[in-house]
Amino acid sequence: MPRAAVNGLELEYETFGEPSHPPLVLIMGLGAQMILWEDAFCADFAASGFFVVRFDNRDIGLSTQLDALGIPNVFEGMQAAQAGQPVTAPYTLADMADDTVALMTELGIARAHIVGASMGGMIAQTVAIRHPDRVLSLTSIMSTTGDPTLPQATGDALRMLLTPAPLDRAGNVAHMLDAWKVIGSPGYPFDEPGMRAIFERAFDRGHNPGGVARQLTAIMASGDRTSALRSVSAPTLVIHGKDDPLIPVAAGNATAEAVPGSTLLVIDGMGHDFPRGTWAPIIAAIGDLAKRARARAA
Numbered sequence: 053m054p055r056a057a058v059n060g061l062e063l064e065y066e067t068f069g070e071p072s073h074p075p076l077v078l079i080m081g082l083g084a085q086m087i088l089w090e091d092a093f094c095a096d097f098a099a100s101g102f103f104v105v106r107f108d109n110r111d112i113g114l115s116t117q118l119d120a121l122g123i124p125n126v127f128e129g130m131q132a133a134q135a136g137q138p139v140t141a142p143y144t145l146a147d148m149a150d151d152t153v154a155l156m157t158e159l160g161i162a163r164a165h166i167v168g169a170s171m172g173g174m175i176a177q178t179v180a181i182r183h184p185d186r187v188l189s190l191t192s193i194m195s196t197t198g199d200p201t202l203p204q205a206t207g208d209a210l211r212m213l214l215t216p217a218p219l220d221r222a223g224n225v226a227h228m229l230d231a232w233k234v235i236g237s238p239g240y241p242f243d244e245p246g247m248r249a250i251f252e253r254a255f256d257r258g259h260n261p262g263g264v265a266r267q268l269t270a271i272m273a274s275g276d277r278t279s280a281l282r283s284v285s286a287p288t289l290v291i292h293g294k295d296d297p298l299i300p301v302a303a304g305n306a307t308a309e310a311v312p313g314s315t316l317l318v319i320d321g322m323g324h325d326f327p328r329g330t331w332a333p334i335i336a337a338i339g340d341l342a343k344r345a346r347a348r349a350a
Contacts, residue, residue, distance in 0.1 A: 053114070056107075058154035059147070061116035065107035065155060069098030074188065074342060075161045076102035079152060081170030081194075082213075082271070083264035085113035085254045088169075090246075093331055100335050102342075105159065109175075110143070110151055111263030113254070118142065123262045124269040126214070133200065133272040141273035142266050145171075149178035153186050165342055167191040170299065170324065171267065174198065177277055177307070180284045187286040189345040190311075191338050194296055194324055196303035197310055198276045209235050209297040209324070216261060224259060225251045232325060235298045239321015240329045281310035287345045288314035289337055293322030293330075315341070 055062040066086065076097055078089045086106040097104045108115035121142035129139045152175060156164055165188045168176030173195025180190040196202060205213065212231040217224045228251040229244060236242055288311045292304025301318060308316035317337050322330050 055114070056155050056158040058158055059151055061110055061118070061151075063107050063110070063116075063151060063155050064114035065105060065159075067159075068094045068104040068106075069102055071103050073098075073101055073103040075156075075164040076104050076338070077152060077156065077161075077164045077166050078104065078106040079166070079168035079172035079175050080106070080109065081168075081172045082267050083112060084170070084172075085257060087113075087250055087253055087257070088326075090250070090326070093326065096331055096335055097338075100339050102165070105155070105161070105164070107155060109148055109172075109267070111266050112260060113258050117258070117260050117263055118266065119260075119262055121266060123265050126265050126268055129269045129272045136200075139269065139273040141269040144270050145174050145178045145274040146182060148175045148270065149182055152179055153183045156186060162186070163188045165189045165191070165338070165345070167193065167338060168195065169193040169326070170195055171271055173307075174271060174274070174277070177281060177284070178274070180286050180288070181277065181280045184285060188349075189341045190284065190286045190288045191291065191341060192288070192304075192307050193291040193334070194293060194299055194304070195307060196299050197278045197281060197306050198271075198274060199278050199303075199306060200276065202306055203300040203302045205299065206297040213298065219259070219261075221252070221255050224255050228254075235296075235324040237293060237321055237323040237325055237327045237330070238295050240327035243328065278306070278310045281307070282312065284311045287341055287348060289317065289341045290314055291317045291319065291334060291337065293324065294318050294320050295322060296324045298324040
């Protein structure tokens with residue numbers, strides 16, 4: 053896969069579909085490589101008429117790993133955030149949003165439909181806030197405004213998030229499968245063989261626990277976007293699983309309330325993942341959003 057030099061680092065990326073079609077940039081979440089946007093999911097987006105770009109965020113997968121920045125103390129960061137104190141981080145979501153826009157520039161994409169999941173949704177929101185001229189539409193999936201007063205993860209989901217994954221391949225894959233069973237979608241079958249293959253591929257591409265800690269601290273350091281989201285003018289869709297144990301659906305409701313004129317899609321039985329049964333309604337909803345964006349531009 054190719055790499056793009058942006059902001060003093062390199063981002064690994066991949067594209068699907070015809071470059072002449074409207075660009076759709078997919079941003080993945082905390083510690084998650086671009087392959088969590090499954091190949092077939094991306095192909096379905098492309099078949100629906102988009103030119104799809106997925107990429108590894110900084111500090112994860114095959115993109116530049118910033119180990120020289122050190123490993124932050126996540127628990128100290130959590131304590132500071134809960135106390136309303138500033139959180140010191142090696143970088144913030146704003147830097148990651150700027151990475152996204154710089155990648156678009158490197159690929160010759162002036163404006164794109166921006167789609168982010170979980171932390172990727174936070175980055176996508178930040179792109180729309182910081183770079184409104186580069187956004188055709190915004191889709192925030194299973195994400196949040198960063199408001200600390202919103203309902204938090206369940207105890208089991210939070211423990212899985214904060215439990216370090218084993219460093220060996222078999223242990224790491226087993227840990228990730230256990231995590232997905234906790235945070236995943238109770239209303240859909242769990243594709244254990246398919247997810248095992250993805251987690252094995254992810255481990256082989258690049259395992260970087262320090263990057264996960266830096267990304268998590270970036271989230272905490274970036275604060276509450278609620279006020280800034282009120283300035284977002286791009287057509288916006290918020291998608292959330294009704295049964296998300298990691299970022300409860302109240303966070304999706306708050307995101308939709310913060311962005312003027314946004315549309316909210318709550319999917320019954322969906323947790324904090326993308327089971328295949330959710331693909332068709334998600335692709336259809338984003339397609340409808342893109343049509344509305346085109347009509348408004350016209």
